Amino acid sequence: MKHFCAIALLLSTLFSPAHADVLPLKIAVVSYTSPFVMQGNNQFYGFDIAMMTYICPIIQRSCEYQVMEFSELLPAVAANKVDIAISGITITPSRAKIVNFSIPYLVSETRFLGRSALAAFPFSLSMLQKSKFGVQTGTVFNEEILSLGLENPSISNFQEESDLIEAVTDGTVDIVLVDQATAMYWQGHSAGKLVALGQPIPYGYGFGIAVSGNEPELLKSINQAVVQYQNSNDFKTNILMYMKYF
Numbered sequence: 653m654k655h656f657c658a659i660a661l662l663l664s665t666l667f668s669p670a671h672a673d674v675l676p677l678k679i680a681v682v683s684y685t686s687p688f689v690m691q692g693n694n695q696f697y698g699f700d701i702a703m704m705t706y707i708c709p710i711i712q713r714s715c716e717y718q719v720m721e722f723s724e725l726l727p728a729v730a731a732n733k734v735d736i737a738i739s740g741i742t743i744t745p746s747r748a749k750i751v752n753f754s755i756p757y758l759v760s761e762t763r764f765l766g767r768s769a770l771a772a773f774p775f776s777l778s779m780l781q782k783s784k785f786g787v788q789t790g791t792v793f794n795e796e797i798l799s800l801g802l803e804n805p806s807i808s809n810f811q812e813e814s815d816l817i818e819a820v821t822d823g824t825v826d827i828v829l830v831d832q833a834t835a836m837y838w839q840g841h842s843a844g845k846l847v848a849l850g851q852p853i854p855y856g857y858g859f860g861i862a863v864s865g866n867e868p869e870l871l872k873s874i875n876q877a878v879v880q881y882q883n884s885n886d887f888k889t890n891i892l893m894y895m896k897y898f
Contacts, residue, residue, distance in 0.1 A: 677713035679704060680720055680728045680737035684813050685788075686837040687894040688740035688859075699833075699894040700738040703757060706886050707877040711870075721811055723790025726750050729862045735870065736863050740831055742792050742856035752865050754874050756858025757882065762796060763835035764849040766820060766827040775850040777802070784808065786816050786825035793829040796855055821845055833895055 681689045681696065688700040696717055708715045718734055725737040729751045742760040743753045764775075773779060781802055787793035789809045797805055808825055810816040817838055820828045827849065830838075835848040861878070863871045881887050 674712060674714040676716035677704075677708055677711070677736065678734040679715055679717050680725050680734040680739075681717050682722045682725070682739045682813075683719050685722065685739045686813065686834055686841075688831075688833070689738065699758075699890055700740065702886070702890045702894070703878075703881060704738060706881050706884065707874065710877040710880060711873045721790065722788055723811075725790070726862055729864050732864055732866060735867065736861050736874070738861055740833070740859055741862055742831075743858055743860040744792055744856045747862075751862045752867075752871050753860035753862060754871065754878050756860055757878050758833075758859045760854070760856040760858050761832035761852040762793065762829055762855045763832045763852050764827050764829055765835040765838060765846055766849050767823070768844055768847045770827070770849060771847045780805075780827070783826040784824075786810060786819050786828040788813055788816050788830070792856060796853075797829055817842075817846075836895075 681700070684690055686698070688698050689696060690698040690701075704715050718728075720728060722739065725739060725741065726747060727750075728734045729737045737751075741747070741753075743756060747753070764780075770779075777800065780800065784806045785797055786808050787797065787810070789811050794807055794809070797807055808819065810819060813830075813834070816828055816830075819825045821842070832848075832852040838846050839848045861874055863874060
């Protein structure tokens with residue numbers, strides 16, 4: 653009898669919620685999009701990573717990151733290759749036709765970024781008329797530049813943020829358009845070489861977590877977790893940590 657009880661106790665321990673396998677949440681990310689997703693010492697960090705570190709335990713999943721190009725994020729979610737995608741993804745009507753989005757977790761704004769010498773000139777549309785622009789492939793920034801009414805704007809696309817920043821630093825392009833948070837990050841991390849230009853421009857409906865349209869329950873649980881996160885001290889701490897250059 654004692655032997656039977658010992659086996660029953662062992663089995664109940666092994667299969668209790670504390671020891672049960674946690675289903676991985678497959679999360680598509682880019683390798684680097686500051687300050688949302690960054691890498692160092694073979695580990696991810698950044699505002700979006702900190703957010704998912706908070707959310708995953710709430711929805712009883714473990715975070716499993718898969719790196720891909722920004723332009724591949726939404727197609728991967730739509731094809732159910734991953735469960736969700738993050739990396740500073742702005743919610744727009746066209747994107748909402750491809751995937752579902754969580755409630756916004758941050759306001760989305762864009763900003764021009766250029767070499768520090770440009771700060772000596774008044775920022776205006778006339779400055780932009782003659783500029784060579786750089787944007788990251790798959791982002792909203794190409795269509796935003798086209799919406800400004802400039803005459804035949806010259807726009808170069810770059811797959812990686814690092815290539816985009818290198819291009820504006822070495823003069824391959826004059827100005828790049830990025831998220832406001834990204835512009836302020838590089839203004840603070842370029843040793844004075846780059847500066848945010850003009851004012852932040854509201855664009856889209858905020859930053860959201862992309863979720864497959866076939867996962868309504870996952871979307872519901874993520875939305876509930878986002879609200880909990882926004883009301884937590886962790887949210888305030890991560891804002892100060894990753895958005896401190898505003």
